[in-house]
Amino acid sequence: QVQLVESGGGLVQAGGSLRLSCAASGRTSSIFTMGWYRQAPGKEREFVARISWTGGSTNYADSVKGRFTISGDNAKMTVFLQMNSLKPEDTAIYYCNAAAGRFYWGQGTQVTVSS
Numbered sequence: 001q002v003q004l005v006e007s008g009g010g011l012v013q014a015g016g017s018l019r020l021s022c023a024a025s026g027r028t029s030s031i032f033t034m035g036w037y038r039q040a041p042g043k044e045r046e047f048v049a050r051i052s053w054t055g056g057s058t059n060y061a062d063s064v065k066g067r068f069t070i071s072g073d074n075a076k077m078t079v080f081l082q083m084n085s086l087k088p089e090d091t092a093i094y095y096c097n098a099a100a101g102r103f104y105w106g107q108g109t110q111v112t113v114s115s
Contacts, residue, residue, distance in 0.1 A: 002026045002104040004096045009109030016113070017084045022096030022106055024077040030100040034072060034079040035059075038092035038111075045095065051079060064090075086113045 008020040024031060035050030049070040050059045058070050069082040079096065091113050096106035 002028065002031060002098050002100050004098055004104055004106035006094065006096045006106040006109040009094060009111045011112045011114065012086055014086060014088055014113055014115050016086050017082070018086065018111060020081040020083070020094055020096075020109060020111075022079045022081075024079075024098055027100065028077045031077070031098045033099045035070065035097050035099075036079075036081050036094055037097055038090075038094045039108075040089075040092040043092075048094070049081060050097075083111070086111075088113045088115045 003025045004022055006020060006022045008018060010018060012018050031053060033050050033052050036048040037045050038048050039045040047061050048064055049068055051070045051072050053074055067085045072079045092111060093108040094111050095108045098104045
């Protein structure tokens, strides 16, 4: 089992920045990627960004490319999402995700961007 705990959400004005963190615990040796998804009210959960622990490659949704940066601290099994130039349409609950034989999810953290 893998446990994920997110932190760092909040309320910010458009154009502002936030940094999300997600710490993994449990069977972390089985994790090969970690990432972020988000779900806005009335919409389906969507992919945001992902990082591979083997090699450090990253992937982003087109909607966040150039504004969001995912990074990780392998020693601490923690992944970060630096979000810059935030837009009201970035408002959502952000969920941390880990792929370790199956998907694991955090409890989610609310990000609200006011116009």
